[in-house]
Amino acid sequence: MTATAYVHGYDPREADRLHDQAHALAELLHAGTTYASGAHVLEAGCGTGAQTVELARRSPGTWFTSVDRSAESIDTARHRVDTAGLANVAFRQADIMALRFAPQSFDHVFVCFVLEHLPQPADAVAALVRLVRPGGTLTVIEGDHGTACFHPDAPAARAAIACQVALQQRAGGDPFIGRRLHPLLATAGLHDVRVTPRFVYTDGSRPGFADTFTRRTFTAMIDGVRTAALAAGLTDAARFDDGVRALQRTADPDGSFCYTFFKATAVVR
C-alpha cells in the first residue's frame, strides 16, 4: 500500500468535485434569479462576496453595486470578483441602514443572509424599498435554524445549535427569520410576495454533498461560535465539542441532514 499525501481540494479532480458540490448549493439558492441586461441592481450586505460572484456571473449584462459596512470584507469580495474575471460589479463601503443613494435609483435589490442579523429587519426592508423604482423587485434569501433536522439526532448537537441561536438573538438578530419572510415583506407594502423554500437534504447517497453542506457549511458555521459561546457561558468546551462531533456524524453514510433556506421575491409599488 502506498501512502499518498492527500490535502482537501489540492488534487485537481478533488477540486472539481468540491466545486461541483459548492455549485449545487449556489444553484439551489440562485435558481430563478437573473436580471435584465443593462439593469442596475443593489446587493445590500455583500460580505466577502460569496453571492456577489454568483449574481454577477448569472447576469453578465447587469450592473451590480455591492455594499458592505466592512472594508475588509469588501477587499475580499473584490478579489473574488476579479479572480472570477467579472467586470460588472462596483463596491461601496456603507451601512445598509444609512445608504446615500437617491430614491428609486436601482431597478432591483438583492439581500442574502443579512436581515437575520438586524434588530429591525422591517426598517431595513423599508429603507431598501425606497431605493427601487416602481415595478422593480426585492429578493431576500435567509436561513432558519429551526429547520435543521438530522439523523442520528443528539441532544448535544441541538445544544450546540442553540448556542448559535442564543448568540444571534442576544446580538438582536433572528435565527428563525426564514419562516416569516412572507409576512415581513407583505406588511412592508410590497406586492406579489412569493416565498420559495430551498430545501437542502443530504444522505449516504451523496457523500460529497453531505461533506460539503453538513460538515463544511452548517457544522463549520456552528463551530465558528465556539469561542463566543464559551465566553458567554452558554456551554462548556466538552459539551460543545460533543455537539460539533454529533453534527459531523450526521454526514456519515448512515446519517442524514435537512436544512431549509427561504427565498422571497416581491414587486415594489
Added chain:
Amino acid sequence: MTATAYVHGYDPREADRLHDQAHALAELLHAGTTYASGAHVLEAGCGTGAQTVELARRSPGTWFTSVDRSAESIDTARHRVDTAGLANVAFRQADIMALRFAPQSFDHVFVCFVLEHLPQPADAVAALVRLVRPGGTLTVIEGDHGTACFHPDAPAARAAIACQVALQQRAGGDPFIGRRLHPLLATAGLHDVRVTPRFVYTDGSRPGFADTFTRRTFTAMIDGVRTAALAAGLTDAARFDDGVRALQRTADPDGSFCYTFFKATAVVR
C-alpha cells in the same frame, strides 16, 4: 346584507377548490410514482384508501392488491375506490407482518404512513422485500414530526405536537422516521436507494392551501389525539386546546407552516 348559509365543501365551486387543494398534496406525494401496465403492485397498509385511489388512478393499467389489517378501513377504502370508478384494485384483510403471498409474487411494493407506526420497521421492510421479484421496487412515504416549523411559533403548539409524538413513541412507533428512511432501506440490502424530501410550505399567498394542509390536515391530526393525550396525563385540556388554536393561527394570512414528508424508492436485488 344577505345571510347565506355556508357549509365547507357544499358549494360546487368550493368543492372544486377543496379538491384542487387536496390534489396539490396528492401531487406532492405521488409525483414520480407510476407503474407499468400489467404490473402487480402490493400496497401494504392501505388504511381507508386515501393513497389507494391516487395509485390506481395514476397507473390505470396496473393491478393493485391493497392490504390492511382493519376490515372497517378496507370497507371504506373499497367504497372510495368504487366511487372513483376504479376497477384495478383488489383488497385483502391481513396483517402486513404476516402476509401469506408467495415470495417474489409482486413486481413492486408501495408503503405510505405505515412504517412510522411499527416497533420494528426494519423487519417489515425485510418481509415486504421478500414479496418482490428481483429488479422490482419498494416505495416508502413517511412523515417526520420534527420537521414541523411555523410562524408565529408558540410553546403551546409545540407541546401539543409533543403529545402526538409521545403517544406514537409509547405505541412503539417513530414519529421521526422520515429522516432515517435512507439508512433503513440501505441496510435492508436494497440498492439504488433514493430519498426525495417532499416539502410542504404554506403562507398568506395561498390561503386555501394553508387551510387545507395546516388546519385540516396537520392540526386536525394533532387534535385527533386530544382524548388519548388527556387520558395519558400528557397535558391538560386548556393547554392542549391552546396549542391547537396556536397551530390553526399559523394558517392566518400573516402566518406560515412547513412540514416535510420523505419519499424513498429502492430496487430489490
